[in-house]
Amino acid sequence: MKPPRKVAVLGAGSWGTTFAKVIADAARFSSNDDGHPARVVVWARRPEVATEIDERHRNSSYLDGIELPENVHATADPSEALEHADIVVLAVPAQTLRAQLRQVADVLPRSAVVVSLMKGLERDSDARMSEVICSELGLDSSRVAVVSGPNLAMEIAREEPTASVVACEDEEIAAWVAAAASAPYFRPYTNSDVVGVEMGGIVKNVIALAVGMCDGMGMGDNTKASVITRGLAETTRLASALGGRIETMAGLAGLGDLVATCSSPLSRNRTAGRLLGEDLTPDEVVASMTQTAEGMKSAHAVLHLARRNDVEMPITEAVVAVLDGRLSTTDMARALLGRDLKSEQDHRNESDDE
Ligand SMILES: NC(=O)C1=CN([C@@H]2O[C@H](COP(=O)(O)OP(=O)(O)OC[C@H]3O[C@@H](n4cnc5c(N)ncnc54)[C@H](O)[C@@H]3O)[C@@H](O)[C@H]2O)C=CC1
Ligand SMILES: O=C(CO)COP(=O)(O)O
Numbered sequence: 001m002k003p004p005r006k007v008a009v010l011g012a013g014s015w016g017t018t019f020a021k022v023i024a025d026a027a028r029f030s031s032n033d034d035g036h037p038a039r040v041v042v043w044a045r046r047p048e049v050a051t052e053i054d055e056r057h058r059n060s061s062y063l064d065g066i067e068l069p070e071n072v073h074a075t076a077d078p079s080e081a082l083e084h085a086d087i088v089v090l091a092v093p094a095q096t097l098r099a100q101l102r103q104v105a106d107v108l109p110r111s112a113v114v115v116s117l118m119k120g121l122e123r124d125s126d127a128r129m130s131e132v133i134c135s136e137l138g139l140d141s142s143r144v145a146v147v148s149g150p151n152l153a154m155e156i157a158r159e160e161p162t163a164s165v166v167a168c169e170d171e172e173i174a175a176w177v178a179a180a181a182s183a184p185y186f187r188p189y190t191n192s193d194v195v196g197v198e199m200g201g202i203v204k205n206v207i208a209l210a211v212g213m214c215d216g217m218g219m220g221d222n223t224k225a226s227v228i229t230r231g232l233a234e235t236t237r238l239a240s241a242l243g244g245r246i247e248t249m250a251g252l253a254g255l256g257d258l259v260a261t262c263s264s265p266l267s268r269n270r271t272a273g274r275l276l277g278e279d280l281t282p283d284e285v286v287a288s289m290t291q292t293a294e295g296m297k298s299a300h301a302v303l304h305l306a307r308r309n310d311v312e313m314p315i316t317e318a319v320v321a322v323l324d325g326r327l328s329t330t331d332m333a334r335a336l337l338g339r340d341l342k343s344e345q346d347h348r349n350e351s352d353d354e
Contacts, residue, residue, distance in 0.1 A: 042074040145173060209272060299320050
């Protein structure tokens with residue numbers, strides 16, 4: 001497949017803008033049919049953000065100090081961004097995606113491949129973002145790809161070497177999107193396990209809240225490593241119950257993302273958890289943050305999905321209890337450590353025991 005001629009990115013927050021930079025930098029090394037690098041057009045909700053990106057090649061609200069390549073353009077008009085796009089990248093807060101798609105469905109090119117950068121689960125429906133995209137746009141799931149991995153936007157915007165995963169049921173499409181996003185500092189691997197890749201990114205935000213709470217309460221590395229590891233065990237149980245592959249959880253979109261997010265001060269989810277651990281209420285935490293901490297919104301849906309699938313997720317359950325004000329962060333450790341003892345191998349599927 002030839003490189004794309006035009007890529008539209010809907011959402012000019014930190015990850016949408018950074019990914020636009022990745023695609024634009026990648027495009028400078030691979031010309032399309034016309035011999036030109038792909039045109040990358042970002043749709044920003046706020047006109048002043050669009051103007052700043054388009055005219056000054058900066059997005060100072062989200063990526064202070066980062067210069068964007070000349071082939072990144074921006075507009076506040078979604079039709080202009082989407083017109084003739086071969087790839088449409090979606091990077092808005094998860095809970096707003098459905099409403100956003102309803103507004104642009106008529107102008108989104110039917111032939112485009114749609115790529116989700118989002119790491120959230122929709123409340124009420126418990127739907128993954130790729131499922132929301134397929135249902136709202138009437139697209140076959142083979143036309144939808146997901147990008148996930150240890151991808152803190154600011155580090156990538158600073159061109160620090162990073163790997164990622166592009167997942168799509170159609171392996172040719174995954175390879176095409178990966179090629180379009182392959183920049184000197186960004187190396188995407190492909191994977192056909194969309195469920196596993198997506199669930200890894202969703203649940204790690206909830207686990208990062210728990211690790212942040214440990215930080216906020218002044219706990220050390222044993223505690224945090226225990227939460228990360230048992231967090232990976234419960235993520236793996238849920239992902240495999242939904243049809244995801246266990247190996248995916250040991251990869252970039254599972255362990256990789258979990259480690260990056262849980263150890264980085266740049267992580268919004270870990271920061272939100274830390275503030276909860278310092279005794280702020282969930283409302284105070286939300287009010288203090290200008291960017292999206294998806295775990296705060298998705299945790300309830302993750303727990304709901306787990307219960308519907310008979311999957312035990314004690315850390316997620318404790319995080320939800322803290323968010324609902326039913327459990328204090330100081331009582332959380334007692335609640336988790338006081339559970340019945342069990343085998344570390346309990347996460348395996350029954351068939352593995354035979
Ligand atoms: N920032 C990061 O390092 C990474 C973020 N992600 C995921 O990417 C997704 C987007 O995250 P960020 O870009 O970081 O968020 P952000 O908070 O930096 O930006 C969100 C963008 O969506 C826009 N927006 C807010 N409410 C909206 C609404 N109601 N309708 C339409 N647009 C709206 C904002 O104006 C902003 O442009 C999230 O699901 C996040 O989990 C994934 C990997 C890395
Ligand atoms: O998903 C991320 C890194 O891969 C970003 O994590 P936060 O949303 O917690 O900042």
